[in-house]
Amino acid sequence: MIFGKKDHLVGLDIGSSFIKVAELKISGNKYALHKFGMTRIAPGTIVEGRVIDMETLANDIRALFKSQKIREKNVAISTGGHSVVIKTINTSTRPDKELHTTIYSEAEQYIPYDIDDVNIDFQVLGESDFSPDQMSVLLVAVKKDLVAEYIDLIHLAGLNPKIIDVDTFALQNAYEILPYENREKITLLVDVGASKTSLNIIKANSSLMMRDTVSGTNQFLEEIASQFEITLDEAEQAVNGEVNDIISQDRLEEISLKIAQAWCSEICEVVNTYQSSANDEKVEKIVLSGGGVFIKGFKDCLLSELEADVSIINPFEALIVNEKKFPDSFITKAGPLAPIAIGLALRRVDDK
Numbered sequence: 211m212i213f214g215k216k217d218h219l220v221g222l223d224i225g226s227s228f229i230k231v232a233e234l235k236i237s238g239n240k241y242a243l244h245k246f247g248m249t250r251i252a253p254g255t256i257v258e259g260r261v262i263d264m265e266t267l268a269n270d271i272r273a274l275f276k277s278q279k280i281r282e283k284n285v286a287i288s289t290g291g292h293s294v295v296i297k298t299i300n301t302s303t304r305p306d307k308e309l310h311t312t313i314y315s316e317a318e319q320y321i322p323y324d325i326d327d328v329n330i331d332f333q334v335l336g337e338s339d340f341s342p343d344q345m346s347v348l349l350v351a352v353k354k355d356l357v358a359e360y361i362d363l364i365h366l367a368g369l370n371p372k373i374i375d376v377d378t379f380a381l382q383n384a385y386e387i388l389p390y391e392n393r394e395k396i397t398l399l400v401d402v403g404a405s406k407t408s409l410n411i412i413k414a415n416s417s418l419m420m421r422d423t424v425s426g427t428n429q430f431l432e433e434i435a436s437q438f439e440i441t442l443d444e445a446e447q448a449v450n451g452e453v454n455d456i457i458s459q460d461r462l463e464e465i466s467l468k469i470a471q472a473w474c475s476e477i478c479e480v481v482n483t484y485q486s487s488a489n490d491e492k493v494e495k496i497v498l499s500g501g502g503v504f505i506k507g508f509k510d511c512l513l514s515e516l517e518a519d520v521s522i523i524n525p526f527e528a529l530i531v532n533e534k535k536f537p538d539s540f541i542t543k544a545g546p547l548a549p550i551a552i553g554l555a556l557r558r559v560d561d562k
């Protein structure tokens with residue numbers, strides 16, 4: 211048994227271009243990386259966070275578990291995109307037992323879906339900044355049909371979905387175990403995936419502001435495909451250096467910089483919005499994750515436009531890693547893609 215009590219979960223991050231899986235074990239007072247693997251999925255299998263090709267995806271998940279020799283069946287997964295709504299709301303302070311009813315009755319105005327179509331969860335963040343009679347509450351609503359879809363998928367893959375988290379929270383979870391400095395610094399976590407970007411400004415392990423956008427590395431491939439009149443597959447091969455004769459490195463770099471600049475502007479806008487709403491309290495640190503970190507010029511653009519430290523996450527730094535099993539070259543490549551799976555693998559069966 212991996213943990214003293216058998217309550218650990220395998221973290222499964224089902225992205226729209228890569229599925230990642232992570233399993234941890236406790237070693238002394240630290241976590242050790244037990245299993246980690248990734249596999250690419252075919253374009254169109256997941257679109258806007260919805261599972262389009264259930265059978266293929268379930269087979270991909272099965273194959274990934276098999277190739278990594280993962281026997282544990284209990285998994286934690288996460289969702290994101292349009293069907294997940296996260297808002298910080300203010301409501302009048304009241305006793306815990308009344309809170310549930312109040313939040314449910316107030317939630318409707320904040321959620322763009324019929325209230326009967328969503329699962330709602332909330333967390334009290336503390337006294338509101340605006341009034342001592344009010345409290346600030348983090349409201350999370352996830353469409354029930356989305357949850358049902360992912361539960362069906364996991365069952366079809368022969369696994370048990372024990373926790374369904376939200377991508378952004380799983381990333382924050384992985385970030386918070388890193389042996390990093392000052393938690394009081396206002397930090398922006400940015401995950402640029404293939405089809406979406408999530409932004410989360412945190413301080414002292416609490417979220418201050420969240421935003422989702424549709425930016426992602428697919429834009430980069432689409433831009434290349436359109437400019438050179440080639441397919442997306444060919445564009446990807448060109449980016450990965452598998453074929454060198456389609457596009458020159460100079461042109462690739464030019465397109466990268468253009469995309470990086472667009473992402474950077476979007477992020478600056480969110481940072482500025484936050485800073486002006488928070489009496490000019492500055493975002494001091496930016497931590498990047500997701501495949502977007504590989505786009506040339508992205509990190510440098512942020513460094514030049516914002517007065518903040520910018521770094522790329524390496525969630526393996528928080529873990530004991532056996533170099534024979536996971537060589538440095540693998541860790542460097544996988545690090546930015548791994549945090550959500552690791553954040554999920556940190557969850558326990560009985561977690562809320």
Ligand SMILES: Nc1ncnc2c1ncn2[C@@H]1O[C@H](COP(=O)(O)OP(=O)(O)OP(=O)(O)O)[C@@H](O)[C@H]1O
Nearest residue numbers: 225226227228402403404405406427500501504547
């Ligand atoms: N070494 C690399 N060089 C260039 N691009 C890369 C590299 N590794 C990954 N990518 C890009 O990053 C993408 C995968 O990023 P990521 O795993 O964060 O996306 P995802 O989680 O599947 O997507 P989403 O979260 O948007 O659903 C790939 O589709 C590819 O375009």
Ligand SMILES: [Mg+2]
Nearest residue numbers: 225226403404
């Ligand atoms: Mg992702």
